[in-house]
Amino acid sequence: MQRRSMILTLRIAAFDLVATALSVWIGFRLKFGFVRDIPEFYLQNQNRYILTTFLILMGLELLFGCGSYLPAFSVADSVRLLFAVAGTEILLLLLDRFLRLGIPFEVMIIQSLLLVMLLFAIRLSVRLVRLFGARYKGLIDRGTMERVLIYGAGEVGRYLCERLISHPKERMRVVGFVDDNPKLRGVKVQHVRVLGTAQELPEIISRTHATQLILAIEHFPRNLLSKLMEDCREQNCRLKRFGSIEDLANNKLDTAAINDICLEDLLRRDSVHLNQSLLREFVTGRCVMITGGAGSIGSELCRQVLAMGARLLIIFDIHENGMYTLDNELRENFDPARYRLCVGSVRDDDRLNEVMAEFCPELLFHAAAHKHVPMMELNPKEAIKNNVFGTLSTAKAAMKNGVRRFTLISTDKAVNPTNIMGASKRIAELCIQMLDHQGDTRFAAVRFGNVLGSCGSVVPHFKAQIERGGPVTVTHPDMRRYFMTIPEAVQLVLEAGAMAKGGEIFVLDMGEPVKIYDLACDMIRLSGYIPQRDIQIVFTGMRPGEKLFEELRLAEEDTDKTASDKIYINKPVQTDEDLLRRQLNHLHDAVQQEGGAEPLFDAVRALVPTFGQQREQGSMP
Numbered sequence: 001m002q003r004r005s006m007i008l009t010l011r012i013a014a015f016d017l018v019a020t021a022l023s024v025w026i027g028f029r030l031k032f033g034f035v036r037d038i039p040e041f042y043l044q045n046q047n048r049y050i051l052t053t054f055l056i057l058m059g060l061e062l063l064f065g066c067g068s069y070l071p072a073f074s075v076a077d078s079v080r081l082l083f084a085v086a087g088t089e090i091l092l093l094l095l096d097r098f099l100r101l102g103i104p105f106e107v108m109i110i111q112s113l114l115l116v117m118l119l120f121a122i123r124l125s126v127r128l129v130r131l132f133g134a135r136y137k138g139l140i141d142r143g144t145m146e147r148v149l150i151y152g153a154g155e156v157g158r159y160l161c162e163r164l165i166s167h168p169k170e171r172m173r174v175v176g177f178v179d180d181n182p183k184l185r186g187v188k189v190q191h192v193r194v195l196g197t198a199q200e201l202p203e204i205i206s207r208t209h210a211t212q213l214i215l216a217i218e219h220f221p222r223n224l225l226s227k228l229m230e231d232c233r234e235q236n237c238r239l240k241r242f243g244s245i246e247d248l249a250n251n252k253l254d255t256a257a258i259n260d261i262c263l264e265d266l267l268r269r270d271s272v273h274l275n276q277s278l279l280r281e282f283v284t285g286r287c288v289m290i291t292g293g294a295g296s297i298g299s300e301l302c303r304q305v306l307a308m309g310a311r312l313l314i315i316f317d318i319h320e321n322g323m324y325t326l327d328n329e330l331r332e333n334f335d336p337a338r339y340r341l342c343v344g345s346v347r348d349d350d351r352l353n354e355v356m357a358e359f360c361p362e363l364l365f366h367a368a369a370h371k372h373v374p375m376m377e378l379n380p381k382e383a384i385k386n387n388v389f390g391t392l393s394t395a396k397a398a399m400k401n402g403v404r405r406f407t408l409i410s411t412d413k414a415v416n417p418t419n420i421m422g423a424s425k426r427i428a429e430l431c432i433q434m435l436d437h438q439g440d441t442r443f444a445a446v447r448f449g450n451v452l453g454s455c456g457s458v459v460p461h462f463k464a465q466i467e468r469g470g471p472v473t474v475t476h477p478d479m480r481r482y483f484m485t486i487p488e489a490v491q492l493v494l495e496a497g498a499m500a501k502g503g504e505i506f507v508l509d510m511g512e513p514v515k516i517y518d519l520a521c522d523m524i525r526l527s528g529y530i531p532q533r534d535i536q537i538v539f540t541g542m543r544p545g546e547k548l549f550e551e552l553r554l555a556e557e558d559t560d561k562t563a564s565d566k567i568y569i570n571k572p573v574q575t576d577e578d579l580l581r582r583q584l585n586h587l588h589d590a591v592q593q594e595g596g597a598e599p600l601f602d603a604v605r606a607l608v609p610t611f612g613q614q615r616e617q618g619s620m621p
Helices: 002-032 040-064 075-099 105-144 155-166 198-208 222-234 245-249 263-267 276-283 296-307 320-333 349-359 373-378 380-400 420-435 458-467 486-499 516-526 577-592 598-607
Strands: 146-151 172-178 192-196 212-215 238-242 258-260 287-291 312-317 339-343 363-366 405-409 442-447 450-452 472-474 483-485 505-508 537-539 559-561 567-570
Touching (some): 002 040, 002 105, 040 075, 040 105, 075 105, 146 155, 146 198, 155 172, 192 198, 198 222, 222 238, 222 516, 276 486, 296 312, 296 320, 312 349, 320 339, 349 380, 363 486, 373 420, 380 405, 380 420, 380 577, 380 598, 405 420, 405 486, 420 577, 420 598, 442 486, 458 472, 458 516, 472 516, 483 486, 486 567, 577 598
Parallel strands (some): 146 172, 146 212, 212 238, 287 312, 287 363, 363 405, 450 483
Antiparallel strands (some): 238 258, 505 567, 559 567
């Protein structure tokens, strides 16, 4: 890649040297005449003037970023080139006054105009030669190229069409556009006609014999994408998309690629753009500790914290195999001296204090938790020990060792919980809000929904079932959940920590919840099958502790917007802290009791009145 860039730069330099020499040579002759002799003084300084002009021009081209645009010269490149030529002439005028280059002012004017024309002519001719060459090769090879339709005749579609035409190595021939604007029907874009709307897609695919449909738009409704998948499946046409949502939103078309449709395309809302400068200011140069650092959320936190310039990262987790895997990944991208791996449990007060006393973290993200609902339904005491008293131990150690900010990773299952895992996380939220008033450490919590790609989520479970040929098991046809990606979740955690003033619970606007049945259907279609024909979907009934939909705030919580339009704050609910401490002590005693778990549930209900747990007799240990 570096070799190719160097060759391109040398090629541009050669063209610019020729243009500079010609403009100077012609400039002197237009000034003094082609017949008369040019004065000897000017002839002696002509070569020095050419070299000086060329060196200044090349320097300014590199400065303005127009030294590598020869193959795809555009309007923006034209503006940059004009600035480079204007800057060159101004510097030459100043140098002539001090170094006595011996250049008549009239020659400067003539030479600058000629230089602009020659530079533009060279670049445009190179582009035209390249474009016509690509079109000629495309015409020669069109019979063997893949026939492609582009969905979206806007700016992104135009760019993609030109790119495919200009790069015959892609082996794709654009046979038409599809666009939902009926006024564009019949209009030619890059000499390719708009054939109709998405409603006519099956007929368009059949008529053009297209084997691939490429989406070239930033946003499209979920139901539209599902229909396109179905239409393409029936017509034996592959569905792709050009660039990611981030590529198109940030205008990174030069680096965008044509990819398969992924699950995130089906589930995601508009991209969540958080305050990156705030995040970097929050993290850069600080010592950061992450509990549960080997987990799905914790490991992504580790990556982003190191990328944002943390001075030292303390990764704390009981899962040594996960730590080993994470270490192997991080050392490929970061200096191992920038992070420490500390094996330990959040239930171990001595180990927590030992690690914090040694490294003195300023920021702490508490991601260590038992999170799997069915597993915790079978082991409720372990959920309370880890999620409640592990959080308390970590928070108290943070206060004792001078941690400035403590951010708890919570869940939407903590709102009106029907399972012990959600109830344990709600109690953890109450604990940090209570501790926020008792020291210098600033506490906050973050709630979000299901995380795509996280360990134990429904997505890998469905994927494994599809790979086995089905059936795909869904507990209830009306089951709904919020979904978000791991990077979105982690950025929310970081920004919440940066914005926290004490005791808040931050929530991400996650759009509309998704029906799990629809998710299963989409995953089956993405795998190339038809739901209920190739792969069966079976309803198995709701499991203990499950509810049909999740909520993001309690009825008594007041919600405010933040500076980010995608983040909300649930203000702390006033509680009797003395009563809360007594109830926590009672809960601790209930955990230690042997026998059934009913005393534990009674203690949990005292802390979380909305805990509406219904259990079958004998389902709990």
